[in-house]
Amino acid sequence: MNSAASPALALLNARLLDPATGRIETGGAFVENGVIVEAGAKVTQANVGARTQAIDCAGDIVCPGLIDMRAFVGEPGATHRETIASASAAAAAGGVTTIVATPDANPPVDAAATVDYLMRRAREKSRVRLLPSAALTKGLAGLEIAEIGLLREAGAVAFSNGARSVGSAQVMRRALTYARDFGVLVIHLAQDADLAGAGVMNEGEFASRLGLPGVPPEAEAILLDRDMRLVRLTLGADANGARYHAALVTCGMSLAVIAQAKAQGLPVTCATSINHLTLNETDVGDYRTFLKIAPPLRSEDERLGLVEALASGLIDVIVSDHDPQDVEAKRVPFSEAEYGAVGLETMLAAGLRLVHAGQVSLGRLIGAMTLRPAEILGLPQGRLAKGAPADLIRFDPDEPFVVDAAKLRSRSKNTPFDEARLQGVVKTTMVGGRIVGP
Numbered sequence: 001m002n003s004a005a006s007p008a009l010a011l012l013n014a015r016l017l018d019p020a021t022g023r024i025e026t027g028g029a030f031v032e033n034g035v036i037v038e039a040g041a042k043v044t045q046a047n048v049g050a051r052t053q054a055i056d057c058a059g060d061i062v063c064p065g066l067i068d069m070r071a072f073v074g075e076p077g078a079t080h081r082e083t084i085a086s087a088s089a090a091a092a093a094g095g096v097t098t099i100v101a102t103p104d105a106n107p108p109v110d111a112a113a114t115v116d117y118l119m120r121r122a123r124e125k126s127r128v129r130l131l132p133s134a135a136l137t138k139g140l141a142g143l144e145i146a147e148i149g150l151l152r153e154a155g156a157v158a159f160s161n162g163a164r165s166v167g168s169a170q171v172m173r174r175a176l177t178y179a180r181d182f183g184v185l186v187i188h189l190a191q192d193a194d195l196a197g198a199g200v201m202n203e204g205e206f207a208s209r210l211g212l213p214g215v216p217p218e219a220e221a222i223l224l225d226r227d228m229r230l231v232r233l234t235l236g237a238d239a240n241g242a243r244y245h246a247a248l249v250t251c252g253m254s255l256a257v258i259a260q261a262k263a264q265g266l267p268v269t270c271a272t273s274i275n276h277l278t279l280n281e282t283d284v285g286d287y288r289t290f291l292k293i294a295p296p297l298r299s300e301d302e303r304l305g306l307v308e309a310l311a312s313g314l315i316d317v318i319v320s321d322h323d324p325q326d327v328e329a330k331r332v333p334f335s336e337a338e339y340g341a342v343g344l345e346t347m348l349a350a351g352l353r354l355v356h357a358g359q360v361s362l363g364r365l366i367g368a369m370t371l372r373p374a375e376i377l378g379l380p381q382g383r384l385a386k387g388a389p390a391d392l393i394r395f396d397p398d399e400p401f402v403v404d405a406a407k408l409r410s411r412s413k414n415t416p417f418d419e420a421r422l423q424g425v426v427k428t429t430m431v432g433g434r435i436v437g438p
Contacts, residue, residue, distance in 0.1 A: 006433030008032040010048040014057035018384045019371035022363025031390035034432040065097025065391040067373040071322035077106025082324040088126040089409040092437025094345040095393040095426040098129040104162035110135035110146045112154035127436040133158040142166040160187040176242035189247040190223040202281045202296040221253035228261040246270035250295045252305045271317035289330045289337035291416045318368045320347040324412030342410045349424035394428035
């Protein structure tokens with residue numbers, strides 16, 4: 001992404017949504033040299049000057065750009081599925097201004113040189129900010145801890161084992177201890193591989209009717225509970241422990257584990273995906289492989305529990321879990337299809353389903369996609385405040401559209417929302433004061 005200074009620009013006649021308060025006020029945002037100079041009612045055409053480029057937002061929402069903490073970008077080694085250029089184009093179209101790339105590359109992001117490669121490629125090819133997360137274990141194999149200190153110095157913003165869980169409690173304990181000592185964030189996807197077995201969707205009546213092996217929610221909750229106990233073991237005399245972020249929580253048992261950990265004061269946060277918030281296992285329908293994801297879509301009761309946890313603040317973050325797969329990997333029998341769905345471009349509009357249904361406030365939804373991930377990652381973005389980076393989006397939350405997979409910017413088209421009727425059109429995406437999309 002080009003970091004050159006940006007010209008003065010004003011977004012006028014907008015409804016400004018501040019994720020720090022959840023409040024909406026009429027006004028504008030004036031940006032210059034990549035930062036927000038002023039935001040509020042006093043930003044008007046008369047006050048910004050004749051030489052400032054002005055955009056009349058006509059009552060649309062203006063808020064910080066979305067920060068996606070979990071997205072696969074395809075580089076290095078999987079450019080047939082996605083590239084940094086195509087992922088960033090999809091992000092810009094969907095209002096995502098910062099992507100945290102997962103380390104599931106080929107080779108995995110477990111060396112400082114690979115982190116450096118990703119950062120250089122992002123500067124050259126990405127429309128948005130791309131931040132690499134590094135492998136928690138070497139080769140993502142879960143056997144030996146990666147060089148956490150060197151990877152942090154190279155620019156990794158967090159440490160993750162990607163789509164794999166660390167099965168060994170001893171390795172995980174050591175990783176958390178090192179993470180505590182280096183002050184870095186661990187993002188872990190909890191799923192007991194032995195208990196999940198050959199399951200391909202949520203265990204229950206619907207899976208049985210389809211004749212497909214299931215994955216019990218316990219496979220997630222048991223390993224998550226183990227991780228909370230390991231985090232507790234890292235607490236020192238000063239009560240500081242390893243910062244742990246659950247990459248995806250998808251069931252009520254996991255929510256109970258997180259709630260208990262937070263009540264005990266552990267430095268723990270969690271996310272869920274937009275897919276788990278807005279879809280359930282019955283959407284798989286007649287073996288729709290675009291809805292084969294990991295962890296699997298749960299029951300409707302579990303989905304509603306996730307929505308309630310988001311509304312209450314128990315769930316901190318919403319992610320796209322963007323995982324592009326090409327046609328050959330999805331146009332096969334369900335049990336043989338690869339896991340994953342694209343989501344960068346539809347995350348906001350899908351989330352607005354919850355707002356229009358009255359289940360979650362707009363402020364809470366946007367906060368879980370902007371300010372909260374910024375706080376967890378220690379980023380200055382995600383704020384509508386003077387001096388904050390001018391990463392902003394303008395969108396109409398009510399404008400309807402039909403998802404056309406063929407028109408998605410992502411290189412792969414495996415969207416679970418193909419032909420879905422959604423509301424929420426992004427009209428302007430700004431990164432560092434420069435308009436980069438849609």
